[in-house]
Structure formats: C-alpha cells, structure tokens
Amino acid sequence: MLSSLSEQPPIEVKGLTHAYGARMALRGVDFFVRKGEIFGLLGPNGGGKTTVFRILSTLLPPTAGSARVFGLDVVRDSAAVRRRIGVVFQSPSLDRKLTVMENLGHQGHLYGLRGKLLRQRMGEMLGRVGLLDRSRDLVEKLSGGLQRRVEIAKGLLHGPDLLLLDEPSSGLDPGARRDLWRHLQELRQKQGLTVLLTTHFMEEAERCDRLGILHRGELVALDTPSELKQGIGGDVITLETEDPVRLRDQIQERFGGEPTVLNGMVRIESRPAGTGHELSARLVQAFPGQVSAVTIGKPHLEDVFIQRTGHRFWEETGERAEA
C-alpha cells in the first residue's frame, strides 16, 4: 500500500482551471511530471504559469479541476502536500532584517526541525550553496544572487521530494544562473529530487527534461525541448524589408506556404530541414531590392511558440498574472 503511494507521480494535474474574478488564468490544463524530472513551464507573463505554481504550492485553490502531488490533493490534503514540497518563490521570502542563519532557523522550526538535526541541516545546506562564511550576515547585506541561493537553501532545508521554483533565474546574472542549474542537476541525480520550474527564458527552458508551453491559460505544447523543435520540421527564414506586409502577400502569392509578419519582419518556414538556403536564395531573387537582410536558422523554442500560438513570445502584453 505504502509503496504504491510512493509511486504516484510527483505532479498530476487534470483539467486545471482558475479564474481571477472574470479573468480566466487557466483553462483546463492537463499534465503530469515524472519522478526525478526537471519539468519546465514556459510562457510569457500572463500565460498562467504563476497560477499553476501557486496552486501546486497550496497557496491558491483552483476554480475547477484537480492538482495532485504524490497522489495527494493540494486542497484537501494541503498539510501533507506542504510537508513534501519545497517552494522557492520569485519574489523574496527572506526576512531581510534577520541573518541568513536566523532565516533558516525559523524555516526549520516551521517544519518541525530543531536542535542538533536543524543545525546539521543548516550547515549542510549553507555549505552546498557556498554560503557558510556569510551565515551571520543580515540578508539585506547580501547581493541578489546570494539571496537567491539562501532562498534555495531555505526551500530545500527540510529535504522535500519535489521542488517548485517560480522564475528561478529572473534577476540572476549568467554566472549565478549556471550555478543554480548545476545545483539542480546535482540534486536530481544524487537525491532523485523532482523539480518543476516556471520560466520565460528560452535558454532555461532548453535545459529542462520536458517542457510545457502555456499560452493564455492553455497548454499549447508538451514534450522534450528537442522533440518540440523537431516538430517544426524545417528551417526558419527571416527576411528584413521595408514593407513586410506587402512582401508577405507577394510571397504568399508566388510561393504559397505560410509566411507571417512578426516584429516588422517576414518569417517563413522551409520544409524539410536543409532547404532553407535554397528557398531564401529564390526569395531574394524573386523580389530584387526588397530584402535588406536574410537570416536562416534552425528552429528555436521561440519558433515552436510562434507556430503553436501565432504570436511572438515577447509581444504578449496581456495582464500579468503576478499581482
């Protein structure tokens, strides 16, 4: 019985729906996360990823649908769920007026850790994030990157089986971002930690084992990053021009396909892969003087996003989910 419980997926979400008043933040999202996986939720602000994060961390009950963590319902069994998850928020959760050690001490007490065991865990975690020598410093004296490390130490202090991270890289410099990822990989390998993180950085999404793309509250894609990119199946050509709409219409007329205008440029997919050069040469010849620059590339995750939603990733100006 117990063993069957422990084999429940770390996260299982079914028909997850949430409305903030009249605004739908999630519209029936389904996915599950396997044990030991680093699972990413990618999407622009307002896409719904922070809402998923809040529901999984038991801060917000869903309007409809269900979310289970190791088979436990996040609403009905919230106390049991809380014991098994570590949560690292996007906004700081440290008390800036307290030292690093004091912050971890309070955190440990909230999870029932005390005395020798607590001191041992604190030392272990601080050592792991390389902050043993700063343990007596006030948090407000630490740089943003170091504070984030303390946040992670805090979230892992009680030895959770599932770590939830909301936009872990925002506000981190590239070096700190690399450290964070090395650390996550290590925890996953050594302790079988399962990780769910939200991100709007493509480079970060690339590193996840599997990726769900959230757009306007719907999961528009779900696969490994490489499978997602291969799904595009070809090369991506981008043309710079004076009048992108006119050029798009002309290409449509003479070449067919599905050219689109994005960010003042014409974008066209060339299938199968490897045909991009040929097609771009034909395009430039067909419209002499109109094309000022040509870019040919392998599809990026951003192309996946564009293909699945018809929107450019950064154009999204919908309301931010983060209140």
Add this chain to the structure above:
Amino acid sequence: MKRTSLSSGFLLPVATLAVRELVRFCRQRNRIVGALGTPLVFWFLIGSGFGASFQPPSAPGGMSYLQYFFPGTLALVLLFTSIFSTISLIEDRREGFLQSVLVAPVSRTSIVLGKVLGGTILALLHGSLFLVVAPVAGISLNIVSVISLVGILSLIAFALTALGFAIAWRTDSTQGFHAIMNLVLMPLWLLSGAVFPASGASPWLRWAMTFNPLTYGVAALRWGLHPATAGSELPSLALSLGVTVLFGVLAVWAAAVIAGRTAGVLP
C-alpha cells in the same frame, strides 16, 4: 531523508514566529519612539491643557486630569504598539516572508498565535516602560500594584493585537489599514473612558461606551492605578477583567478563523 522528524507540532512554530517579532523589534529600535513618544506627548499636552478645567465627577477633588488621563494613555500605548505589530503582518505579506510561512506545514492558528504573542510581548514591554512615568503624574505604585498592572496590560495587549490581526489579515496595503485604524481603532479608544468618563457623556455615547470592550480594559487599569479613587461609577474589577479576557479570546478566535478561510494569495 528522514521524514519522521517533520511532525509539524504546534508550539514550535508559535514560538519561532513570536521570537522573530522580538528580534525584528530589537533591530528597529526607533519603533519604540513612535509607540511611546506619541502617547507621552498626548498625555502631557492634553493632560496639562485640560488641567484644572476638568473635574472628574467620581473623584471629587484630589484627581488631576493628568492623573485621570494616565490609564487612558497606557491603553493608547498598547493600541499604538499593537497597531505597529499588525502592520508588520501586512509588511510580511508585502515583503514576501509570509508566503513561505503559508506553504509550511503549520496551521493558520499557530501562525496567528505566534504573531499575536510576539506583538503582545512588545506591547507589554512598551506599556510597562510607560508605567515609569506614573510618579510624575503623582501616582504612587508599589510592587503589588505593578505586578497586577502588568497582568492587566498583557490581557489588553493580547486583545488589541489579536483584533488588529483579524482586521489586517485580508489587507494588503498599509494605506488600507490606516483607514480602518482611524475609523475603528481610534474611536474604540476615544470611547473607552480613556479621555472622558461615561457619566458626563450624552446618553447615546454612554450606551456606546457600555458596549465597547476596551472600556473594561481601561476600567481595569483604573482599578490597578487608583484603587482608592476608582469609585462606584466604574464597572467592578471582576467584570472589567472578565470582559477583557473574553475580548481577547473572541478576537484571537476571529483572527484564526479569518486566517484559516483565506487563501494564501489575496484576491
């Protein structure tokens, strides 16, 4: 990972949150100026200003307004300190500390109790410090009266802090709380017999004062400070203490219920 050690417990979270309040206070000691200074200035200026023009009906002769106003000022000290503590809850929410407490496996009741307990201790500290001024007002204290006053002060401090939490739990801005403070908490104090006795007030005010729980807290302080001149107009000491305890219990219950019913993210 040893999961057996993670029994959530009740007292450990309460204690750790209370201790945090005290440590934070020690790191921002200028808070003490606001919480003690303002009432002290109020007491001295209003007390001296009314001076001889005020004649408490219950204590013919003898008592100056500075003396009459002293217990009321003590209540104001507690009110101010508990308001500061309550604002710390809103800051915890805004600065993010609260979110990590809310996802920890602890009951909302223990979160409320921890914060209220910390706030109560701070208010009690301020109230006791203000007692030092009593001799200036010509109020003589002995060890027995100081001990009983500290007891009364802690009951009132607990009730006021818990009331503040019940109000503040669903508030996410200090501006919003200030509005409530001026509309609810200040009238609570003004109509508690702190500033003027019920006997001289118009009937509807007298009625309001009878139903104001803080009236009984201030009355208990009068019993502790001027037992000889408390007079027959005040509610009895037993009633005053009883109502104050009930006030505290109801306030903390309300705070716990509100906290328990509110999602971790405010709408």
